[in-house]
Amino acid sequence: xxxxFSTVKRIYLAIYNWAVFTGWIQVLIFAIxxxxxxxxxxxxxxxxxxxxLAQTAAILEIIHGLIGLVRSPVSATLPQIxxxxxxxxxxxxxxxxxxxxxxxxSLVISWSLTxxxxxxxxxxxxxxxxxxxxxxxxxxxxxxxxxxxxxxSEVGLIxxxxxxxxxxxxxxxxxxxKWNFSFDYYFASLAVLGIYVPGSPHMYTxxxxxRKKALSKLKAA
Amino acid sequence: xxxxxxxxSGREVVRGGIELSDSATxxxxxxxxxxxxxxxxxxxxxxxxxxxxxxSGKPVVLSPKSKVSDYCEKGNSDNLTVVFKDLxxxxxxxxxxxxxxxxxxxxxxxxxxxxxxxxxxxxxxNRTIHPVQTYAMYYWCLHYxxxxxxxxxxxxxxxxxxxxxxxxxxxxxxxxxGAYIAYYVNxxxxxxxxxxxxKIGFAFGLLCQVSNLxxxxxxxxxxxxxxxxxxxxxxxxxxxxxxxxxxTTEIYQWLGFNIATQTVAGYVFLVVAxxxxxxxxxxxxxxxxxxxxxxxxxxxxxxxxxxxPPFF
Numbered sequence: 383x384x385x386x387f388s389t390v391k392r393i394y395l396a397i398y399n400w401a402v403f404t405g406w407i408q409v410l411i412f413a414i415x416x417x418x419x420x421x422x423x424x425x426x427x428x429x430x431x432x433x434x435l436a437q438t439a440a441i442l443e444i445i446h447g448l449i450g451l452v453r454s455p456v457s458a459t460l461p462q463i464x465x466x467x468x469x470x471x472x473x474x475x476x477x478x479x480x481x482x483x484x485x486x487x488s489l490v491i492s493w494s495l496t497x498x499x500x501x502x503x504x505x506x507x508x509x510x511x512x513x514x515x516x517x518x519x520x521x522x523x524x525x526x527x528x529x530x531x532x533x534x535s536e537v538g539l540i541x542x543x544x545x546x547x548x549x550x551x552x553x554x555x556x557x558x559x560k561w562n563f564s565f566d567y568y569f570a571s572l573a574v575l576g577i578y579v580p581g582s583p584h585m586y587t588x589x590x591x592x593r594k595k596a597l598s599k600l601k602a603a
Numbered sequence: 604x605x606x607x608x609x610x611x612s613g614r615e616v617v618r619g620g621i622e623l624s625d626s627a628t629x630x631x632x633x634x635x636x637x638x639x640x641x642x643x644x645x646x647x648x649x650x651x652x653x654x655x656x657x658x659s660g661k662p663v664v665l666s667p668k669s670k671v672s673d674y675c676e677k678g679n680s681d682n683l684t685v686v687f688k689d690l691x692x693x694x695x696x697x698x699x700x701x702x703x704x705x706x707x708x709x710x711x712x713x714x715x716x717x718x719x720x721x722x723x724x725x726x727x728x729n730r731t732i733h734p735v736q737t738y739a740m741y742y743w744c745l746h747y748x749x750x751x752x753x754x755x756x757x758x759x760x761x762x763x764x765x766x767x768x769x770x771x772x773x774x775x776x777x778x779x780x781g782a783y784i785a786y787y788v789n790x791x792x793x794x795x796x797x798x799x800x801x802k803i804g805f806a807f808g809l810l811c812q813v814s815n816l817x818x819x820x821x822x823x824x825x826x827x828x829x830x831x832x833x834x835x836x837x838x839x840x841x842x843x844x845x846x847x848x849x850x851t852t853e854i855y856q857w858l859g860f861n862i863a864t865q866t867v868a869g870y871v872f873l874v875v876a877x878x879x880x881x882x883x884x885x886x887x888x889x890x891x892x893x894x895x896x897x898x899x900x901x902x903x904x905x906x907x908x909x910x911x912p913p914f915f
């Protein structure tokens with residue numbers, strides 16, 4: 383019975399990882415095409431649909447971690463996916479003024495490269511039971527460059543969105559009301575920026591640790 | 604006798620080991636280690652016996668009051684290997700509690716007395732302060748003053764110290780929530796509940812605070828003055844029906860505050876605090892039930908609520 387469930391689990395995870403992988407391939411191809419044909423301002427419109435789909439699908443990964451389907455700790459997946467969703471929906475989708483900025487190009491390329499490698503890595507592991515060592519190396523090395531470029535793009539886009547957020551009153555809930563509750567999206571965005579300060583080193587050092595573990599296993603094998 | 608002191612990776616912490624008299628206590632050993640290593644004062648040391656291969660379970664911790672020879676194996680009373688772990692810089696529990704409670708005590712009145720809301724974009728000049736906001740401030744300050752006084756005059760701590768990193772973590776928790784709640788209750792656009800509701804809320808809260816104080820006094824009397832003592836079955840007052848009556852009264856006390864002040868911020872704090880205390884309560888209840896299992900002449904731990912009658 384147990385091995386039946388583990389086979390089902392493998393098939394599900396294989397399908398999940400390869401499906402999202404295709405989404406990100408689309409994002410990268412559309413982005414490069416747009417850059418070639420029109421320039422950075424056109425990148426967002428070209429990638430919007432596959433980007434939103436592929437990024438939002440990642441919510442499933444939090445559930446996978448919570449129910450124990452995968453080993454990744456929720457403490458590492460939650461901040462990563464949280465920041466991605468915030469930038470995708472809370473900034474780019476909600477404040478179109480940000481879409482033509484050049485940081486969108488660096489963001490999309492950083493994210494898609496990282497995710498293409500990550501999803502194919504896990505997809506192969508689930509489907510074939512192993513991953514070629516060059517893919518393992520890519521997965522645990524490209525983050526060294528792509529995390530900084532990606533994080534810089536995210537922080538930069540949130541920052542340039544701030545004046546538009548403040549002016550628009552979008553997502554804000556004001557006092558007075560009988561539950562004495564309020565939500566100010568501008569302050570919330572500032573708080574998110576604040577979280578990047580401890581959050582980025584945390585994520586980076588977590589990956590460094592994972593890299594050490596993975597590459598030493600490779601050497602030993 | 605000679606004690607060989609090793610780190611968990613096997614490296615010798617004090618080269619050549621430590622020479623002690625045969626009747627030395629673990630406390631003497633700790634002081635000798637401190638003398639030899641300078642930076643590892645006794646409360647930073649965690650001393651355990653090496654775990655045997657194949658034997659599971661937690662390693663045996665050396666207790667300061669015992670004799671070192673008590674931990675030696677039979678027939679080998681001249682030599683003992685002890686595993687050392689550095690717990691990191693330590694602060695007294697009373698220091699930790701003092702600072703984490705001082706924050707809310709100071710921060711909340713700032714929102715009440717000072718015209719801070721103009722920095723948030725609200726007009727502070729013509730505001731009316733509702734009576735409930737004033738009483739809320741008194742209630743809050745009474746609560747945290749009580750906590751500080753209990754820290755110095757009532758509580759007996761099982762461990763004298765806590766890691767320094769806990770100071771930052773705990774202060775972040777208390778101070779941030781303190782500011783978050785204070786912002787809303789003292790807001791110029793605050794909407795109070797009916798007079799009946801806030802009177803009931805504060806009265807209930809005060810009743811629970813007094814009960815909470817009494818629970819703390821009972822807990823204090825369970826422990827001997829040196830603070831070192833094994834567990835005892837708590838009894839008397841609410842402890843007869845609830846293992847962690849002190850947490851129960853604390854939770855209901857915050858409920859009273861929230862019934863009176865009605866803010867989402869306050870209720871969020873209540874939920875988080877309840878979750879944390881419930882976690883502690885489950886651990887304590889489990890420990891007491893394991894210790895008092897009714898065997899070997901030990902009393903059996905009575906059937907009781909863990910923390911929140913009538914739910915859990």
